[in-house]
Amino acid sequence: MSKEIIAVKNLTKMFKKRRVINNMTFQVNEGDICGFIGPNGAGKTTLIRLLTGLISPSSGSLYLNKIDVTKNREEALKSLGAIVESPIFFEYLTGEKALLNLAMLNDDMNKEERKEKVKEVIKIVGLEGREKDKVKIYSLGMKQRLGIAQALLNNPKIIILDEPANGLDPLGMIELRKLILKLNKEKNITFFISSHILDELQKICNKLIIIKEGSLVWSGNTDELLSKVSETNKLEDIFVKLMTSN
Ligand SMILES: Nc1ncnc2c1ncn2[C@@H]1O[C@H](COP(=O)(O)OP(=O)(O)O)[C@@H](O)[C@H]1O
Numbered sequence: 001m002s003k004e005i006i007a008v009k010n011l012t013k014m015f016k017k018r019r020v021i022n023n024m025t026f027q028v029n030e031g032d033i034c035g036f037i038g039p040n041g042a043g044k045t046t047l048i049r050l051l052t053g054l055i056s057p058s059s060g061s062l063y064l065n066k067i068d069v070t071k072n073r074e075e076a077l078k079s080l081g082a083i084v085e086s087p088i089f090f091e092y093l094t095g096e097k098a099l100l101n102l103a104m105l106n107d108d109m110n111k112e113e114r115k116e117k118v119k120e121v122i123k124i125v126g127l128e129g130r131e132k133d134k135v136k137i138y139s140l141g142m143k144q145r146l147g148i149a150q151a152l153l154n155n156p157k158i159i160i161l162d163e164p165a166n167g168l169d170p171l172g173m174i175e176l177r178k179l180i181l182k183l184n185k186e187k188n189i190t191f192f193i194s195s196h197i198l199d200e201l202q203k204i205c206n207k208l209i210i211i212k213e214g215s216l217v218w219s220g221n222t223d224e225l226l227s228k229v230s231e232t233n234k235l236e237d238i239f240v241k242l243m244t245s246n
């Protein structure tokens, strides 16, 4: 039995009179790498901000690891490491120091444990050897990986990434994909990753959720979606089809 780890039920978010998320319902199971796809302005960041409890829904509900985010935010967020848009660090700190500061927010660890944990996450994300450099000289790809290292400090079950590939060069993309696959496999971390480019995620996501103008257009297994286009087998073609049909 697959376990539901993210659940969104009849979720609606209004900004003033504008309906930015429209009665959205979907689930993500434990161990999934789920792509959350939609054109710019579709509502991806808004949905992620709802999921991370940064804003409240107008109606409907959200669950992380079966815990209601609206009713029990703190408890629900315990299973989560999230990066909404670009991770923000104090650029004048070294990567290591930035992580050590963030680890201090976790009361469960003493000083030695925090040091160990920071060392461990630096190694996992492949920043070993660069941890004494200031964040401001890191490449975008390195900053993304530092963001993931930050998320890992709390041993999350779920990591949410909002458009992580934005601005990454091809090599940065490959490294990011490898890291996501590794964490999924070795630590059984569920990923929920937004993008406006479908092809980008096709390679690693077993599940896709496609939205348009705040509404769910399609959700299911990547293979299922691919089998729809026997000719080209390119997700981009289906995406265009979904976006242009009503
Ligand atoms: N705080 C806000 N107030 C009003 N409108 C907003 C706010 N945040 C986002 N929006 C609007 O909601 C829509 C979806 O935005 P967003 O979730 O950022 O889309 P995406 O991340 O898919 O590009 C856009 O039309 C945006 O202008």
Ligand SMILES: [Mg+2]
Binding pocket: 044, 045, 046, 162, 163
């Ligand atoms: Mg966005």
